[in-house]
Amino acid sequence: MSLHPVAEWSRYPIPPGYSSGGRFERVLRSRRFAVTAELNPPDSADPEDTYRAALVLSEVCDAINATDASGANCHMSSMGICALLTRAGYSPVLQISCRDRNRIAIQGDVLGAAAMGVDNILCLTGDGVQTGDQPAAKPVFDLDSISLLQTIRTLRDESRFLSGREISVPPRVFIGAAANPFAPPYEWRPLRLAKKIEAGAQFVQTQYCFDIPMLDRFMQQVRDLGLHERCFILVGVGPLASARAARWIRANVPGVHIPDSVIARLEGAADQRLEGKKICIELIQQIHEIEGVKGVHVMAYRQEETVSEIIRASGVLKNRARLASSPAAAQR
C-alpha cells in the first residue's frame, strides 16, 4: 500500500503505441468521436466552485480543459484546477500558455502535472497581456507554442530537460496545440498546423467555428497534406447568447470570426439565446460529418449546464454510456 494513493492510481498501464494512460487518448485512438469542454476557472479559492463545474461537464465529455488565464484575465490557475481535478479522479487537459512563465517554470510544471496524474497538455502561445485585466503585467513569451510543443516532447521522449540534464521518469502525456483556421493568412494556416505536428502536436483544438464553408476549405487543404492522419483534430464550438454578444465578440475577441449570416439569424429569432444554442447544435452535427475531424471542443463562458444540454442534443455521443456513479469512473 502506497503512502500516496493518488500517484499510484494515476499511473494506469499505458498501452503500446500510446503516449498517456488517459481516457482522452484512448477515445481518439479507438476512433470514437471525442468531446472536450472548457472549464471556466473560478475567481475564488473555493474548490467547490471547480468541482461543481467539473461534475456537469464530466457527464458529457472525454476531457476537461483547464484554461491558463485565457484572454490574459486573472483566474484560478490551470495547475490549481488540475490539482483539484486529478485529486477527484478526472483526467483534465492542462493548458500552458507562454505568456506568464519562462522555460524553467514550464518544464517544472510539466513534471509536476504529470506526477499529479495529468495526461494531456495543450500548448498555447497565449493572449497578449494588453487584452486582459492586468495590462501592466510583464509579458514573458520566452517560448512560443511551437517551441513549447518541442520542449514537452523532449521531456517525454528523450527523458531530458532542454539543457540536456536527464529526467529519471519522463512525463507520459498526450500533447496538443491550438489551431485557428479562421484568421489570416488563410493559406498559411494548414502549413502552420503541419509545423505544430512536426514539433510534437498529437491533437489540436481549434478556435470557435461559426463558418462551415471556411472550415471545409481548411480541412480540404489539411486532407491534401495528409495532416488529418497525423493528428487528431477537434473543432471548437460554442453558443452565442445574442446578436449583440456576437457583435461584441467579433469586435473584441481577437481571432474569432462570426459571419454576418449567423448574426442575422440571431437577430431574426424571437428567443436569441435559444437560437444561439440551436446554431451551436447544428454546427456540431455538421462538423461531425466532415472527413478528418475527430471531435469537438465546446467552450462557453460560465455556462456548463448549457454546454451539457448542447452536447446531449447534438447526438454525437450516440449511445455511449457515460453517466457514471462517480466522477473518477466517468473520466478514467
Added chain:
Amino acid sequence: MYAMRLRATRHARLLQLTYDLLEPVFRRIEPLWRRIGYDRLEGPLAGLERWFKGPLFDCRMCGRCILSSTGMTCPMNCPKSIRNGPCGGVRPDGNCEIDTSMRCVWVEAWSGGRRMRDGVGEMRLVQEPSDHSLSGTSAWLRHFRERVPIGPGGESLRS
C-alpha cells in the same frame, strides 16, 4: 522605421540577391577577422550590425538571426516575440491583435517568404526558442566564428 521594415519585406527577393553577391566577399575576408580576433571585433561589429539592420528591419539584436526563414521580416517585432508564427489572433485585415495599427509580422513574413527563393520552404522549419544570453551580440560575427555559411541577417544556412 516601420515603413522601412514593410519595404524590406516587399523587396525580400532583392535583399536575397544582394546577399548572394556579398556573402562570398565576406567569407573571403574571414581569415582577416580571425587574425584581428573575434572578441576584439564583437563590440564594433555589434554596433555596425545594429546601425545597419536596425533601420532596415527594426532589428532587435536577438543575436540569432532567422531573417531568411521569415521572409525578411524580423519576428522579434511581434509583441509576443513568436519565432514560429503567426498566432491565432490576427485581425481579419491582417493587423496585429495587440497593436492594431501594425501589420501582423507573420502576415508580412508570409508575403515576403513567397517572394523569396524557397522562402515558404524555409518558413516551414521549426525554430528553436531564442537564446537570451546572445541578446545584443552580433549574429554576423557569431556565424563567421562558427565558420558556417550565413544568410543576410547573419543567420546560419547550415541545415
